[in-house]
Amino acid sequence: MRLLTRKISARLSARRRSRFAAPAVLIVGLLASGGLYAALAPANADNSTDDAATIAKGRALFAVSCSSCHGLNAEGILTEKGGNYGPSLIGVGAAAVDFQVGTGRMPMAQPGSQAARKRPVFNDDEVAALAAYVASLGPGPAIPTKAETDTSDLSNEEMVQGGEFFRTNCTACHNFAGKGGALPKGKQAPPLTGVSAKHLIEAMLTGPQQMPVFSDGVLSMKDKREIVAYLKKNEDSPDYGGFSLGGIGPVSEGMFAWLVGIGGLVGAGIWITSQTARIKKKGNAA
Ligand code: HEC
Numbered sequence: 223m224r225l226l227t228r229k230i231s232a233r234l235s236a237r238r239r240s241r242f243a244a245p246a247v248l249i250v251g252l253l254a255s256g257g258l259y260a261a262l263a264p265a266n267a268d269n270s271t272d273d274a275a276t277i278a279k280g281r282a283l284f285a286v287s288c289s290s291c292h293g294l295n296a297e298g299i300l301t302e303k304g305g306n307y308g309p310s311l312i313g314v315g316a317a318a319v320d321f322q323v324g325t326g327r328m329p330m331a332q333p334g335s336q337a338a339r340k341r342p343v344f345n346d347d348e349v350a351a352l353a354a355y356v357a358s359l360g361p362g363p364a365i366p367t368k369a370e371t372d373t374s375d376l377s378n379e380e381m382v383q384g385g386e387f388f389r390t391n392c393t394a395c396h397n398f399a400g401k402g403g404a405l406p407k408g409k410q411a412p413p414l415t416g417v418s419a420k421h422l423i424e425a426m427l428t429g430p431q432q433m434p435v436f437s438d439g440v441l442s443m444k445d446k447r448e449i450v451a452y453l454k455k456n457e458d459s460p461d462y463g464g465f466s467l468g469g470i471g472p473v474s475e476g477m478f479a480w481l482v483g484i485g486g487l488v489g490a491g492i493w494i495t496s497q498t499a500r501i502k503k504k505g506n507a508a
């Protein structure tokens with residue numbers, strides 16, 4: 223009897239060993255390697271100072287308001303034709319989110335058309351959380367600091383220099399007075415009046431839609447600030463009086479010159495020739 227129980231218990235323990243030993247070893251191994259990884263893994267490569275709670279809040283907002291077009295992990299969604307329903311946002315940086323959401327362009331109402339400036343849907347904290355979340359996905363341009371958006375330290379010469387930069391880089395699309403202009407395919411470059419310094423710099427850093435990115439190699443942060451100073455100065459200065467022709471640039475002013483100037487000359491020419499013709503006729507009759 224004793225022998226029998228000993229035999230049974232020996233067999234039981236052997237079976238137990240075979241049944242549970244492997245999973246137990248596996249679990250211990252996983253725990254050990256996980257622990258080792260946690261201890262030895264390099265610190266997060268992203269050097270942003272955004273805390274985990276802000277990023278988590280941004281991720282939650284993103285899932286509700288943005289993921290339908292940009293994908294649950296901001297990886298972008300392709301349409302059936304291969305175009306973008308919403309592009310990937312990995313690496314666009316906090317500046318792009320702050321610009322797009324801060325100017326009310328995003329969340330876009332419907333895919334397809336150019337996202338227009340409108341009243342922002344999110345408050346400042348929510349925009350900051352969304353920006354922190356997207357920034358955590360990959361390095362990209364950061365939101366300009368207070369010191370970068372404040373242009374009061376720039377001299378008059380620097381502001382004039384900004385005007386030069388503006389005329390070289392921006393007027394092709396935004397018009398020489400910054401009043402905006404039409405682009406091919408029904409798109410438009412918006413007017414630059416009433417745009418905050420922060421959004422001006424962010425637009426240059428991130429190049430929304432057809433606008434090129436003006437990286438620091440093209441226009442340094444100081445150059446960008448000089449452009450901002452120039453545009454803000456223009457905004458403050460009153461009209462110089464007289465008839466402004468709408469101030470919308472060469473088209474309206476060219477039209478004015480054409481109709482009133484050349485049109486007047488043509489009218490005078492016709493009048494003069496009609497006078498000579500009549501004189502001739504009179505001469506013939508005489
Ligand atoms: C209805 C679809 C749609 C929704 C919803 C939407 N987006 Fe977009 N988003 C787009 C499209 C399309 C573009 C590209 C065209 C453009 O820039 O206007 C874009 C562009 C962007 C860009 C610019 C990317 C770049 O390369 O600079 C950012 C940033 C962005 N979206 C953020 C967001 C955030 C944040 C939300 C949520 C609050 C959001 N979007 C919601 C469709 C959408």
Ligand code: HEC
Binds near residue numbers: 422431
């Ligand atoms: C190739 C044409 C092009 C050039 C050059 C260009 N832009 Fe733009 N810009 C655009 C377009 C198109 C948009 C509208 C993007 C959108 O709505 O998503 C835009 C938008 C902007 C906005 C956003 C305005 C708003 O209403 O929120 C700012 C600010 C801006 N541009 C500044 C500049 C500055 C400063 C320069 C020169 C350094 C410049 N742009 C050069 C085409 C251009």
